[in-house]
Amino acid sequence: MKYAIITGASKGLGESIAKRLLQEQIAVISVSRTENKELKSLAMDKGIEYKHISCNLSLETEIQEVFMEIAHCLFENQPTEILLFNNAGVIEPIQKVGNLDQTPIIRNIKINLIAPMLITNLFLSKAHLTNTKVTIINVTSGAAIRSIEGWSVYCSSKAGLNMFTQTTAVEQADLETKHTIIGFSPGVMDTGMQETIRSTTEDAFKELEKFKEYKEKNMLLDTDTVAHRLVDLVLTGTPESGKVYHIKELLET
Numbered sequence: 001m002k003y004a005i006i007t008g009a010s011k012g013l014g015e016s017i018a019k020r021l022l023q024e025q026i027a028v029i030s031v032s033r034t035e036n037k038e039l040k041s042l043a044m045d046k047g048i049e050y051k052h053i054s055c056n057l058s059l060e061t062e063i064q065e066v067f068m069e070i071a072h073c074l075f076e077n078q079p080t081e082i083l084l085f086n087n088a089g090v091i092e093p094i095q096k097v098g099n100l101d102q103t104p105i106i107r108n109i110k111i112n113l114i115a116p117m118l119i120t121n122l123f124l125s126k127a128h129l130t131n132t133k134v135t136i137i138n139v140t141s142g143a144a145i146r147s148i149e150g151w152s153v154y155c156s157s158k159a160g161l162n163m164f165t166q167t168t169a170v171e172q173a174d175l176e177t178k179h180t181i182i183g184f185s186p187g188v189m190d191t192g193m194q195e196t197i198r199s200t201t202e203d204a205f206k207e208l209e210k211f212k213e214y215k216e217k218n219m220l221l222d223t224d225t226v227a228h229r230l231v232d233l234v235l236t237g238t239p240e241s242g243k244v245y246h247i248k249e250l251l252e253t
C-alpha cells in the first residue's frame, strides 16, 4: 500500500497532483489551511482513502503536531512507500530589498523552506527501522537559480530548498537507505500564484509586463499537464535522488 502526503493540495499544482494520485488508487492526505471539497468527493467516488488536515505551515508548532500525528498513523500501517510532496508555497513579498517588511520575509521562509525541512526531517527519522521507502518531492522553482528583481526572498527560499534536497540525498546515499529525495521545478503555471504576481506594480517587480504577457498569450502551463508528468516520473520512472528535475525535460521525453 502506498500513501501520499501533499502540502498545498487545496488548489493549483497540489490539487492536480492529488487528483492524479487518487485516479491511481493511491491514498492521499492533504495538508493546507483550506479544504478542497472536490478532492473529497473524487476520493469517495473512487473508494480511496482521503483525509484533509488543516495546518498553517508558517507555524512550526502546528507542523510538529500535525506531522507527528500523520507519521504515527501512516507508519503504523506499514505501507510499502510514502510519497511526500512538499508543494505548498508563497511568492510574497514581492518588493525590492530595502523596501521589504519583516513579517512577510519570515513567513515566506517558514512556508517555502523551513516547513519542508521540518517535515522531511520528521519523516526520515520515523522511517528509520521500518521497511517503508520514503520518496520526497520538493517543489522548487526556476527562481532558485535565476535572480529575479523583486523576488529576493522567494528566490532565496527555493535556492535553499534545492540545497537542502541535494544535501539530504547525499546523506541518504551515504547511509545506504532506500529513500529518495528530488526537487521539481514546475515551470510557469496558470495558478493563483501567477495572479498574485500580475497584481503587483512594476516598481516592485521589474518583469511584470513579461508575466502579464505569459497570461495574455496563453503561455502558462496547465497544472494537470505538469502534475501528470511529475507523477509519471515518481510512479513509473526511477527518479534520481538529489536531482532537481525541470518540467521542460519531462515534457520533452
Ligand SMILES: NC(=O)c1ccc[n+]([C@@H]2O[C@H](COP(=O)([O-])OP(=O)(O)OC[C@H]3O[C@@H](n4cnc5c(N)ncnc54)[C@H](OP(=O)(O)O)[C@@H]3O)[C@@H](O)[C@H]2O)c1
Binding pocket: 007, 008, 009, 010, 011, 012, 013, 014, 031, 032, 033, 034, 035, 055, 056, 057, 058, 086, 087, 088, 089, 090, 111, 139, 140, 141, 142, 185, 186, 187, 188, 189, 190, 191, 192, 193, 194
Ligand atoms: N505557479 C507557478 O507559476 C509556479 C512556478 C514555479 C514554482 N511554483 C511552485 O509550485 C508550488 C505550487 O504553487 P501553485 O502555483 O500551485 O500555488 P497556489 O495555487 O497559490 O497554491 C498554493 C498552495 O499552498 C498552500 N499554502 C499557502 N500558504 C500556506 C500556509 N501558510 N499553510 C499551509 N498551506 C499553505 C495553499 O493552501 P491554503 O491557502 O488552503 O492554505 C495552496 O494549496 C509552490 O511551491 C510554488 O512555489 C509555482
